[in-house]
Amino acid sequence: MRHDGRRADELRPVRIERGFTEYAEGSVLVSFGRTRVLCTASVEESVPPFLKGTGQGWVTAEYGMLPRATHTRTPREAAKGKQGGRTLEIQRLIGRSLRAVVDLAALGERQIVLDCDVLQADGGTRTAAITGAWVALADACEALVARGVLSASPVRDQVAAVSVGLVGGEALLDLDYAEDSTCDTDMNVVMTGAGGFVELQGTAEHGAFDRKALEALLALAEKGIGELLVAQRESRA
Amino acid sequence: MRHDGRRADELRPVRIERGFTEYAEGSVLVSFGRTRVLCTASVEESVPPFLKGTGQGWVTAEYGMLPRATHTRTPREAAKGKQGGRTLEIQRLIGRSLRAVVDLAALGERQIVLDCDVLQADGGTRTAAITGAWVALADACEALVARGVLSASPVRDQVAAVSVGLVGGEALLDLDYAEDSTCDTDMNVVMTGAGGFVELQGTAEHGAFDRKALEALLALAEKGIGELLVAQRESRA
Amino acid sequence: MRHDGRRADELRPVRIERGFTEYAEGSVLVSFGRTRVLCTASVEESVPPFLKGTGQGWVTAEYGMLPRATHTRTPREAAKGKQGGRTLEIQRLIGRSLRAVVDLAALGERQIVLDCDVLQADGGTRTAAITGAWVALADACEALVARGVLSASPVRDQVAAVSVGLVGGEALLDLDYAEDSTCDTDMNVVMTGAGGFVELQGTAEHGAFDRKALEALLALAEKGIGELLVAQRESRA
Amino acid sequence: MRHDGRRADELRPVRIERGFTEYAEGSVLVSFGRTRVLCTASVEESVPPFLKGTGQGWVTAEYGMLPRATHTRTPREAAKGKQGGRTLEIQRLIGRSLRAVVDLAALGERQIVLDCDVLQADGGTRTAAITGAWVALADACEALVARGVLSASPVRDQVAAVSVGLVGGEALLDLDYAEDSTCDTDMNVVMTGAGGFVELQGTAEHGAFDRKALEALLALAEKGIGELLVAQRESRA
Amino acid sequence: MRHDGRRADELRPVRIERGFTEYAEGSVLVSFGRTRVLCTASVEESVPPFLKGTGQGWVTAEYGMLPRATHTRTPREAAKGKQGGRTLEIQRLIGRSLRAVVDLAALGERQIVLDCDVLQADGGTRTAAITGAWVALADACEALVARGVLSASPVRDQVAAVSVGLVGGEALLDLDYAEDSTCDTDMNVVMTGAGGFVELQGTAEHGAFDRKALEALLALAEKGIGELLVAQRESRA
């Protein structure tokens, strides 16, 4: 029994609220328990320099946390004058994860930017961001179809993510902040709707983990991501 | 009749939602129509260098806009590596406005930081921010009283703000983005509960304005701020 | 009687020295008492990106203070690696004030940059800067006419500025540093030659101010600006 | 048969050259084929702020690439004024990997900084850096023992790293740049001398990978790391 | 005969105006012809970290150019967010030159900052800055004596500087901008009152120069600096 009453293999309550803001082509407020991330998808009719003239599009992400998303206030990155290493690492992860399921040639020479801003952080912000951003991205692509810009959505599959970890030797699904800060091993797993792995990032915070623990963690992640994929589909039904 | 059906002296629907996030000592989502600003108040047991050892406290503000708060995406200031002039100007205004109604000596040697982050921008973000931030600040101060840190709240009065402007020669209350971008004169007015002016910032975007127009604008602002002060009190009732 | 012997409605000695430096198209050293600001106008045959191809020109300003313009040394912004919020706020104000009296279409697709650098600061640097920069701008525009680039100056009116404030309940014109740092309310007023307001920025440093005080301050400002407009004209006679 | 004649499960020639520079407490030039990284360990008698007064030490890493380490010149990060996301991500990985095998309490309140600078880059720079930095770290710790600062080395185990990947469906060990830029899945694996995983970072560059592929990649990594651990021991014999 | 009518060994008109601004402990406007540099000396009761607790003082310099000091406008370094290499090189040179004639132990644990800001640039700004800054420094030190802070001035000797160069094979003294931009070799020479060299910086802009040319340039520099030392003394008489 976990500190919040969940079973080891139980996700926190997941909520995917579409249209949270009105201007973005896709806008989703995703909650994994107390973790709440606003994901907006913005379509831009230009691409990064390395793609100019190739006819191919791009999907990228930016990540941020409001200063008081956290238990104690974190200095604002804009005021510090730079994004930290953790921020850059996370936004690179989100971008790669989404690109894995988009046909960039079919998108055409335009860019979709996913802004994932954490309103409240209780662990798992990057996995919530990926899961919510996919919905915003899918909405933005359908908007392009609806406007006649594209004949079909270039989104080829779903993608969702969850964290798993070892706490006191036990494998747990979807760690909250309290669990995350005491765990021995923390792993973020990103999977497609078809069940393939897109990203696997495991870190032993103390000591090391073995193959058997890895198996247990991956099994939990597969279960959790299965449920997140359902939540994504239901939110768009 | 304005483009959204309002009368010249009518505010947009105002909503002040307390406790929007859970960790901050004060947390308010304020809406002036489609403009939505999340205002959090964070108490820190330290003060800026120039106040160290004086026994006096400080109240300050930071302002930001999510990249897709706007109709088209605005580059993220954290990614650009600096806050723009408009951002700095607004956060300085918010800080001054709030300090005008706080007894900094009674606050004691601690700082309250108001983070005002715009989730959606449809004109009047700085006036909504001041109006919402006051509620978050008042809540944070009462929390200090409730925890026994202070014997009484150092907040001496309310403070609220509204924009007024001349559009096609007519004075209008609480401009939205469409009105703001076509107005001849734009004025932000900050007033206390006792009816005094704290800040007055008028700008003639085209041409100049005269004393009579100024009178009309101030009368509108007084009316609007009166209603905002009521909304603040009702939200905390 | 004020600490320097002035009456409440008296400006400090104003000096507008044209041609202080030789290379700029307009170059003015303006003094409001001990406050001395070097204002140069530079004509550039290019415009900011948002105006490219529109045939319309632009007028903008940059503001700086030499490190020892102040009573104690202020760190150099170039060495700190960024301009502070106060600097950005002031240079935005100067630019807006000057644009209010220039026909940007008549200027043609070129830019005039006003650099306002404070050699000595004793209060009122932004109002001195606006007042002096207008003269430099007018000179630069006439130089364009003299060189046959333009057939007539695009400057449609004068613009000048002054500060007023409440010190110990009394309204005073053109505050110096000693008055400015003890005043209850400080207001910067920018007006055209035709007597209209371009900018009005009033701040209650302690408490708040009422309509009657505002009336008194505006009356003082109108008187002072009237005298500054004369000084501008005389300097160019 | 790979393009350079290696078998699928074959490392590139590994060279670990200790004492490459003379001043650092540990200095290692590590080569994985053409990839060459200079790793120096510097002992500093101070710790980051969050550890002050705790009696506990810290191990951290910084990573850089010489501009012409790469096939075409890469702009210098110092000249650009910031470290890129990739750089920050890699140096965080190196730091975490090394801390996993150091008893930070036994190190005492001092810091060891591992500077990993890539002289030549042909794929696998981060794994070479971890493998070489461990040797520099171990040398620096023994130097502390030799100087009587510590009674025993706080390094509890070895740690080494290798990349593995799927190229055209086949699992390959220790990808060089040519393989890395065409692979479907790329995985960096960090393991201890005792055979536990410290970090696992797998990325599907195109599509996704399944459990079976993961098994194959991990088996390859275990083999390769086993050989690297031997090379580390031999270099210090 | 030079383009402005000077002989090869003739300085431009030198003017050293003390007390140009009122707040600095030393304030000098120095002119070498059209080149005009405002040099202020600020006494600060603190020293850089590496001198804390040593009882020894420091003399340092900062250099800047107003954007329109030059024939065409140069972007403002504060707006660009960094000082250029030329600026840093010059301010390091000024600081070293002044420290050469100050007894830093006799100064006591305080710092004197020389701000050298170019109001107008027509070649030789660094040599004018050194020559003028010495006067400001000497004034500031005498002010410390006058205030009873020091019993005697720590300034041990004069220091002055001039540029010399080869233009079309001929050695010229005190190059202006037109000469400087066409010269083959440019040399800045800094000498003490006692006739010793403090700095010698010669650069062959095209080709190279030989010993004989060097002799000629040094002889010219000695003559010019002799006259500048007189001008310094006369300005303080």
Added chain:
Amino acid sequence: MRHDGRRADELRPVRIERGFTEYAEGSVLVSFGRTRVLCTASVEESVPPFLKGTGQGWVTAEYGMLPRATHTRTPREAAKGKQGGRTLEIQRLIGRSLRAVVDLAALGERQIVLDCDVLQADGGTRTAAITGAWVALADACEALVARGVLSASPVRDQVAAVSVGLVGGEALLDLDYAEDSTCDTDMNVVMTGAGGFVELQGTAEHGAFDRKALEALLALAEKGIGELLVAQRESRA
């Protein structure tokens, strides 16, 4: 007899190792005793903006030190977010020195970037860098000839550099760090193969130096550079 057994007019052992890395068009590891600098020459088919369309090429340099090149660790400039004044000064010196012997018109509209990265610093890093960079530059130019891009190398002469200094009144050639940090006067001399001076930078660290001392230092420098020119030629034989 110097602390390392050298005579006053003796260079440290010089080693010029070509092809130290494999990708650059020229790559040289140069050693002056313990000082070791990796110099790479990169050919880029573009030029800085001020040369676009002129048909003329450019040669430029960047300089850096690995953090632990020095006796104690120096903070990484990329992590600090800017290059220091010393770095900028040195890389400007290297660039100017090399351009002095290259026919930029004959190079054609392309740029050669010399990256000089100090692996180990024991005094004289800038002179070693110039001496080594010339070899890398010459190799890169010959590679352009070999590839048929140019018909002849645009390198017109050799260029090499050495430091000389006065230590305890005695003139010494090629100072190492221990000598450099105690010397009275330090001078860097850059000369061509034809025996002309390209750069002369002398600094009196304490006091001043006279003409006689200057003569002695120049004589030493000429001798040392003569030997370095031989070493350059032998390395390319």
